[in-house]
Amino acid sequence: MRTTVAEKSEKMTKQELTAQDAFQLYGAEASNWLMKRQQLIGAALGVLLVGGLIAATVHYFSSRGEEKASKQLGQALTVLERPVVTGVDLQPAEAGQEPPFKSEKEKDEAIVKALGDFRAAHGGSDAAVTAALPLGKAQYRLGNYDGAIAAFDEYIAKGEKNEPLMVSAREGQGYAHEAKGQLDQALASFQEMAKLDAGGFLQGMGQYHQARILVAQGKKDEAAQLLADLKSTQTNTAAGRLATERLAVLAAEGVKIPEPKAAPAAAQDAG
Template sequence: MAEKSEKMTTKQELRAPDAFQLYGAEASSWLEKRQQYIGLALGVALVGGLIAATVHYFSARGEEKASKQFGEALSVLERPVVTGVDLQPAAEGQEPPFKSDKEKDEAIVQSLTGFREANKGSDAAAMAALPLGKAEYRLGNYDQALASFDAFLGKARKEDPLTVSAREGQGYAYEAKGELDKALASFQEMSKLDAGGFLQGMGQYHQARILVAQGKKDEAAQLLSDLKTAQTNTAAGRLATERLAVLAAQGVKVPEPKPESAPAATPDAK
């Protein structure tokens, strides 16, 4: 009976959203979803600034035509999702807010798919594959999401900071398909990259989650123990602490962190 309960827990862990979704790549989505509460103008300004920077970047790389079209394709991101609030009709020449996240993601897919078809082979088209993959993932189109992430990774430089987000998205998609070995490999690649910010240490945390889902709880506990020690003041470190507590409650022995996991000592001031 206990074995059956454990299997059910593992399947539930695969389906249920994890606490890590509040951090990292999902932070921008969190902001967008709450634009109606923090001020539509602020949210639009933030996304608009990102679009302007992206267009400028590709213009500087000699892709003026593609960069202009990319900016137009990304304009769908400026439209917020607003629910449960009575809004005034959109001004003439402006698009109204989306009525649901699904409606917005469908519009993103349509816009960016058309842009990529019209600009095959360009760097801008490769860049567009990343937000396209994220939208496909949110819609549950995991194979299409994986194809988009692969298209981005195929042209992105390893030092490109967005590569971390692409590897994470790739891992999520494989995990959603139940292909845990491939998900683990994606998160291992993610952990090799210099994430920084919200995503610092998250590659290792995701690996531990997958190991738990595979029934390898002792291996997961070691990863989490190392992560907790090395990333004490990060989101990943805090999540590792919480996950270790869950494993301990399930009877898993929490190991000591490996020596190399300890943060570097700060030299004494003279």
């Protein structure tokens, strides 16, 4: 008979698999990625169509002397606009329009081709570096972890260090190493992720991912300390809630849960 803790553990695992992490935040792929890009290019605030955001990205790179590359980047990114439609008979696409994709795999393959071709034609440009991030995500989803790591590595090495999306690149890099069983490298990626200024769902997730890897390495006491600190400082975030559930599982496994070393979030806000 399954225990309550076991049921909770299974629930937590399912929650993590379906949680809106950095890759699934890309799940509005173009809109969410480009909305964040808005912060860099000074585009107007508000809810904008994906096409408008792509146009803003094109303008951003045009202003940096990459007019030709920027236009072709905009064309390559349009693949992200096309939806995936399954389980229904599709009507022929209207003249001048591309049909929906029949599967997520088909879409990711199209993303890899479009962005791969663009980067081959514009190697060394800032636009090509930017394209490495969505390329890495698509490679990861396709199970091409070496290709994903190469793309994320390039983005991290050549992108602007204060780039808001750098945190997503570090997370992707960590996930890809983890998928290959390279836990030391994954831990290092998540440690770097935790140093970056993340917001929204990603707040605190670098620390949470570190704890996951430490558990996988058998270092449960170290993981418990990280999770206790995270629970204390990120109470109202997704990472804080995941930390609370993970701590419950560790406690059920006999791990002693330590007091947090970091000050509670309320105390930090007061200071």
